[in-house]
Amino acid sequence: MSNSAALEACERWRLRGNEAYKQDDLSRAEECYTKGVKSVPCNDISESLCLEPLVLCYSNRAAVRMTCKRFRDALGDCLVAATLDPNFLKVRLRAANCHLMLGEVEDAVQYFNKFTESGGYLCLDRKVVLEAADGLQKAKVSLL
Template identity: 25%
Template sequence: MDEQNDDENYESAEEFLSPEEAEERMKEALELKKKGNDHFRRQEYTEAQDLYTKAIKYCPKEETENKSIFYANRAACCQKLEDYENGISDCDRALELSPNYLKARLRRAQCYEKVDKLEEALEDYRIVFENDKTCHLAHEAILRLPDEIKIKHEKLKDEMIGKLKDLGNMVLRPFGLSTDNFKLQQDPNSGGYSINFQK
């Protein structure tokens, strides 16, 4: 989505805005947001996304709180359209402008989860829950994600060991050996491994 990358290019023209022009632009941006919300409610997410993009462009630079909301709204469209990477990027921008914006942080956590960035998701959920104990979504994720992260790490470890075994077999084959000749034993105290040769 090229338009999303053009947001900042538009801001250079803002240096020359008079207070009246800035006020006019803010009115226009809020009107675009309102129309975007109407489309969003009707599940017309692409149309809503375009309107939020325009709102971001019209919004004067000093209106950080409003601009943050426009980014978070566009992130919601990305989420609905399963464009999670752009959703994360828009939430990043929303949080740069308004670091305590919990809705943007929660939305980013959900997008992180969808792209399997579970550790990042958990961190965002924790911050949301620390600031809002009534957020059941964040609370549920804090209870659920640590086990999912553990499973993910185990899976990665198994994949890595599998790849190392394949590499080992390739090296040992000319000597009539395979990795099956070497037994890996974990020391329960240190957690380290020792290798024993067996014929």
């Protein structure tokens, strides 16, 4: 399968996952995102010019796993997504929240700080920015 075909397949699975998520079918959503991730062979990742569908599959699967309270699995997805796209700030926020829920408060503070210090959050939804500020506050309180 060509690189572009793999990414198209990944995008189709992502959209199916989004539909399942909207219908609150979390197991189906996770399955779709996983199929999206698996549709892009590892050797195609480094050659790919547009990894957005793959990054979003990892990030969305992390969101599902967080909803299911599987924070360690979600954190793994966040770290992969952040490696693939270091400028994807929303996944840093998810990673911070995973660390916080796992009791890894210092790591959570580090991720929340990376998120807020990047300045890119100014382009994000106000809700996301407030979530980051709230998470950082919770993490700092936990350190006391």
